[in-house]
Amino acid sequence: MVRTPCCDKTGLRKGTWTPEEDRKLVAYVTRYGCWNWRQLPKYAGLARCGKSCRLRWMNYLRPNIKRGNYTKEEEDTIIRLHDSLGNRWSAIAAQLPGRTDNEVKNHWHTTLKKRLKQKPCPTAENWENEKNKHGVIQEKEETKLNNNPPLILESSLSSPQAASSDENSVSDDNALFEAYEEDSGSFWTEPFLSDSYYMWSDMSVPFEAEAEFPLLNGEILYPFGFYDQLDGFNL
DNA sequence: AATAGACTCAACCGCCAGAAG
DNA sequence: TCTTCTGGCGGTTGAGTCTAT
Numbered sequence: 209m210v211r212t213p214c215c216d217k218t219g220l221r222k223g224t225w226t227p228e229e230d231r232k233l234v235a236y237v238t239r240y241g242c243w244n245w246r247q248l249p250k251y252a253g254l255a256r257c258g259k260s261c262r263l264r265w266m267n268y269l270r271p272n273i274k275r276g277n278y279t280k281e282e283e284d285t286i287i288r289l290h291d292s293l294g295n296r297w298s299a300i301a302a303q304l305p306g307r308t309d310n311e312v313k314n315h316w317h318t319t320l321k322k323r324l325k326q327k328p329c330p331t332a333e334n335w336e337n338e339k340n341k342h343g344v345i346q347e348k349e350e351t352k353l354n355n356n357p358p359l360i361l362e363s364s365l366s367s368p369q370a371a372s373s374d375e376n377s378v379s380d381d382n383a384l385f386e387a388y389e390e391d392s393g394s395f396w397t398e399p400f401l402s403d404s405y406y407m408w409s410d411m412s413v414p415f416e417a418e419a420e421f422p423l424l425n426g427e428i429l430y431p432f433g434f435y436d437q438l439d440g441f442n443l
Numbered sequence: 444a445a446t447a448g449a450c451t452c453a454a455c456c457g458c459c460a461g462a463a464g
Numbered sequence: 465t466c467t468t469c470t471g472g473c474g475g476t477t478g479a480g481t482c483t484a485t
Contacts, residue, residue, distance in 0.1 A: 222454085222455075223453095223454075223455090224453075224454080224479095225453090225454090244470080245470075245471070246469080246470065246471090258470085258471090259455085259456095259470095259471085259472095260454075260455080262471075262472085263453090263454065263455085264453090264454085266472095267453075267454085268453075295474065295475090296473090296474090297473075297474065298472075298473060298474085309472095309473075309474085310452080310453075310454085310474095311452080311453095313474075313475085314451075314452050314453085315451095315452090317451095317452095318450065318451055318452075319451095445485100446484105446485085447483100447484090447485085448482105448483090448484085448485100449481100449482080449483075449484095450480105450481080450482070450483090451479105451480085451481075451482090452478105452479100452480095452481105453477105453478100453479100453480105454476100454477085454478095455475105455476085455477075455478105456474105456475085456476080456477090457473105457474095457475090457476100458472105458473085458474090458475105459471105459472085459473080459474105460470105460471095460472085460473100461469105461470090461471090461472105462468105462469085462470085462471105463467105463468085463469080463470100464466105464467085464468085464469100
């Protein structure tokens, strides 16, 4: 949706991502990882800032991103965690497999906040009651988050085994990664090339783009088929 | 059918913390 | 210790879509 594509002073594109840009980013990150978001666009052949690439990947292109309606359980979790953590969206999102902080934040502002204003959710009330009854639930929640950071991060999300049981709501884009898994075999078993894996094993220094990355030279080797924003990835 | 207002959500912005030099 | 770089986070924006009139 959204912002009119434009360029900033340095010639970097802004606004809505095109299918072609998505394709380049997905191809690059799944193949080489995101060893440095700021440098990545240059090597991936993208006229975007690194931040924009990271955001696009984290919120949209990453494997196992869950889209669509929120379940009652998910909404209850958001309300409960927001009650105890406040606007710590990333911490809240970490408890909801497949949901991003941006998505949780949007859902809160567009739906849940209003709903609670109109008619305080029974779940929130129950939560208050439970807190009063047991006194320790909130502390438990905080402790869990502080001492044992949720593992629902890149590596677990990227594994099909760890995917949510609500598979139908998971983005169709995942077909892309499943297809890649078939190709590479080791895709899921190797450390996921994402935030937790910035540098691939035998590459400590970024090499010359022209020499090493066909992505910049017309003949582009994509591990996947054509991506269509409406239909997802056509393999 | 046309229009206005409300709603949604992808994307941007600015700030902060941690790491490295 | 200071500076610079980078990733991450939360707040905000604004164009597209939906709904009511």
